[in-house]
Amino acid sequence: MAKAVPGRMSAHIEGDFVVFLVGMRFNRPWHLRKAWLAFTAMPRMLRYLYQHPDQGLLGHTLAIGANGPVVIQYWRSVEQLEAFASSTAAPHHPAWRTWNKVIGYQSPDIGVWHESYQVKAGAYECLYGNMPRFGLAAAGEHVSAARKGETAAQRRGAAPA
Template identity: 70%
Template sequence: MATVIPGRMSAHIEGDFVVFLIGMRFNKPWKIHKWWGAFTAMPRMLKVLFQRPELGLLAAQYAITPSGPVTIQYWRSVEQLEAFAKDASLPHHPAWRAFNKLVGGNGDVGIWHETYLVSAGRYETLYGNMPRFGLAQAGEHVPVARKGETAAARRGASGS
């Protein structure tokens, strides 16, 4: 289990970065043969990405939500994220082709993603009595006082 760091901490990361959320929904959960491939593809992709940091993934975490699994990813740039998705020699491309062949638009499995481009210093984080988590895994885990005592100060709002 991860070590809990008592008190209030924040995260710091140099430069712009990308938050990429990707998930799936089991529209017909009994059709395991339809969703199993997509479900198991993400761990394989992340394994490659963690082995090859030059591809741009900074950190990733899994979550299980009532509507299905979600992976929260932090990337150095949107260009690196898109390059990974398009490169036929990397695991996303064949997984995407397999999904479209097996499921396509039949509605058995839902997939989604959201991409957020974050400008340098235009974010706010707070971790209270938590292990290193989220953006703090992608960048530095710093005492909250270094970033500011209020949410506005931590996100660089003017007049804070």
Template identity: 70%
Template sequence: MAAVVPGRMSADIEGDFVVFLIGMRFNKFWKIHKWWGAFTAMPRMLKVLAERPELGLLAVEYAITPRGPLTVQYWRSVEQLEAFARDAALPHHPAWRAFNKLVGGSGDVGIWHETYLVGAGRYEVLYGNMPRFGLARAGEHVPVARKGETAAARRGASPT
């Protein structure tokens, strides 16, 4: 388990980056044969991405919601994210095809994603008494004073 860093910390990352949220929803829990493939595909994809940093994944966080899993992913660029999704030699493409064949529009399993392109310096981060987490895992974990004592200062807003 990661060590807790006492006090207030922030994150710093050079350049633009992408925050990609992706998850699935168990619409019909009892249809395990429908959702199991999608449920087990994500860990396989993330394993490949961890082994191949040149593909662009910087860091990932995992969560289980009451209706299904979700990951928060940090990518270097939207081009790398989309290239990973389209490349038939990488695990997303066959998993997507299998999902569409098995589940399609049945409504048994929901899948979703949201993609946010973040401009250099156009973010704000605060961690209090947390291990290195989220954007700090994708970039650098820094004392809050380095970024600014207020949320506005950390996101580079001019004081009002």
């Protein structure tokens, strides 16, 4: 288990960035082969992206929710995210091809979803209290909350009231 950093911390990333959420839901978990194919695709993609930092992935966090696994990813730009997704040389392409062949949208066995958010420089806020380096702080710089501001509004760069 990662060691907690005592006190109030925040995160800093220079410039714009993208938050990409991607998840899946096992609608019919007894279809183990299909579930396994879908579940194991993401670790292969993440390994590739960490081995190729020029692709633009800054970091990720895995969460398991009531509807299934979710990967929260932080990317340098939407252009890099989309380039990775469409590249025939990257592992997303064969995973997507396999998805369409084995599962696709005609079968309700496994559900997939994603959302992406473009974040303008400084237009975000985060606070980590007595937490290890996590989330955006793991993808960027882990800084003292005092450096960013004492209130949420200050940390997201809002004008004082």
